[in-house]
Amino acid sequence: MRAIRHPGPPLEPRLLTARSDTSQEFAIELGAGADLLATLADALERLGVDTAGIRFAGGNLDRIGFVTGVIDPTGYRIATHSAPAYLEGPILLIGGSAILGRESAERLRLHCHAAFVAADGAARSGHLLPGCCPVGTGGARAFVTSTGNAQFAVVFDAETNFPLMQPVARA
Amino acid sequence: MTAVVTAGRFGRLLAVRVRPNLDLTLGIEALCADHGVRHAEVRAAVGSLTDAVLVTANGRRTIAGPGLEIALTAGRVAPDESGQPRAQLYGLVSDGDGRPYGGAFARGENPVFVTLELILQEWLPDRQAT
Numbered sequence: 628m629r630a631i632r633h634p635g636p637p638l639e640p641r642l643l644t645a646r647s648d649t650s651q652e653f654a655i656e657l658g659a660g661a662d663l664l665a666t667l668a669d670a671l672e673r674l675g676v677d678t679a680g681i682r683f684a685g686g687n688l689d690r691i692g693f694v695t696g697v698i699d700p701t702g703y704r705i706a707t708h709s710a711p712a713y714l715e716g717p718i719l720l721i722g723g724s725a726i727l728g729r730e731s732a733e734r735l736r737l738h739c740h741a742a743f744v745a746a747d748g749a750a751r752s753g754h755l756l757p758g759c760c761p762v763g764t765g766g767a768r769a770f771v772t773s774t775g776n777a778q779f780a781v782v783f784d785a786e787t788n789f790p791l792m793q794p795v796a797r798a
Numbered sequence: 799m800t801a802v803v804t805a806g807r808f809g810r811l812l813a814v815r816v817r818p819n820l821d822l823t824l825g826i827e828a829l830c831a832d833h834g835v836r837h838a839e840v841r842a843a844v845g846s847l848t849d850a851v852l853v854t855a856n857g858r859r860t861i862a863g864p865g866l867e868i869a870l871t872a873g874r875v876a877p878d879e880s881g882q883p884r885a886q887l888y889g890l891v892s893d894g895d896g897r898p899y900g901g902a903f904a905r906g907e908n909p910v911f912v913t914l915e916l917i918l919q920e921w922l923p924d925r926q927a928t
Contacts, residue, residue, distance in 0.1 A: 628909050630819040631848050631864060642829055643815040650811045650919065678813065680842025680917030695894045696846055696865030696911070706846075706865045706912060709894065722870050724842040726915040738844050738915060742869045742890050742898055752869035752892035772841045772917060777813035779915065787818065791913050794813035 633705050635786040645794035647775030651676075657767045663688065663760035664725070667769060668737045671727060676773045677735055681725040686767020688718040691743060692759025693751075704788045711756060716763055719744040723755070725769075728779030728792040736781055738792060809920035810835070816914040822847065823885045823905045826918065830875050830883035837921040840887065843871035845914030850891045852901025861899050864911055866891040869898060874921070 653674070657666055663686070671679060694708040723741025730736040742752040779792040812833060816825045830838055845868050850861040873887035887903040 628821065628907050629848060630909065631911060633818055633912075637819075638817065641817045641820050642825060642832075643817070644829060644833070645813045646833065647811045647813070650808065682842060693896065695892060695896050696863075696867055697894050698865070712896070724844050724868075724870065726842055726844045726917070728915075740844050740867050740869045740892075742892075750898050751896040752867065752890055752898040753896045754867055772811070772919065774811055774813050774917060777811060779813055784913075787912050789912060791815070792915050793815045 631705055633787045634703065635788060638786045643793050645777035645796045647777040649775035651773045653771040655769045655771060657762045659762055659764050659766060661762045662758055663762055663767060664737045664739055664755060664757040668727060668735050671771065672735060677727065677729045678778045679727040679771050679773045681727060682770045683720055683723045683741055684768040684770060685722065686720040687763040687765040688720055689716040689761045689763040691718045692756040693753035694756065695753045708754065713759065714745045717746055720767055726779060726792060728781060730781045736792065804923045806921055806923040809922045812918045814916040814918060816910045816916065818911060819909050821906050822903055822908040822910060822914065823887055826875060826885040827883050829918065835875065835920045836877050836883060837923060838875040838918050839921050840871050840873050841917040841919050843868060843914060843916045846911040847891060848909045848911040850899065851904035851907035852899060853904050854901040858904060859899065859901065861891060861893060866893060
């Protein structure tokens, strides 16, 4: 197992954790025309949920926009995202996971990786882009676990030079 | 006996970030040991691996990165014979072209690349129902 050296010094602890003794479960159905990620985040925010783990349980998309991981040619970071790829539907969303967290006082972040079958019949997977994945006929479904007193919040990480979601205990 | 059903409920929830170069499976096991969690389920996981070693019925397969996106992770933690938490994790990773590869994550051979965001929840078995 090889170790990668990131641009900044290794930070401790290597495992960051926030614990909650409470959580809630939700099932969400998204209808045709909704944006997969933005509509999901909006629905959860209206319920007062700003941190959650999400499991997609299949769905249909009219279009999909996604990126993958590539080496950062500038060296500022060890890696960056590829140029966005856009595929026209019908796209079958097989499954995936997302983490909802707080990016700022006004804004949530939904970090989503998912697997799907494109119109050409090929299975692919990657990092989905908010605002680029309209739900198609038949809708899409997700199960959500909210995290009670444990919150994910975006923090600049000086080891990797990325703003990343990290767990914090809610005040 | 073809099925064993255990009733139970979810307990404490852990929101976790795993930093680079820590193995996915060993990281989850260390986390459970630190918090006294014997049984747990992965509720959601999003992140990337430097390289991946996946095990299927056809054997072990190494997918070279760096920068494999973890698209799906399912799995559980249960105590081994000595009572230590052991994680069995399954999933799908994708390479830079979006090609997916699936299998069981080989213990100790799947280092986190940039980050892994994880929600792990304790499972509290009540009794064996059948």
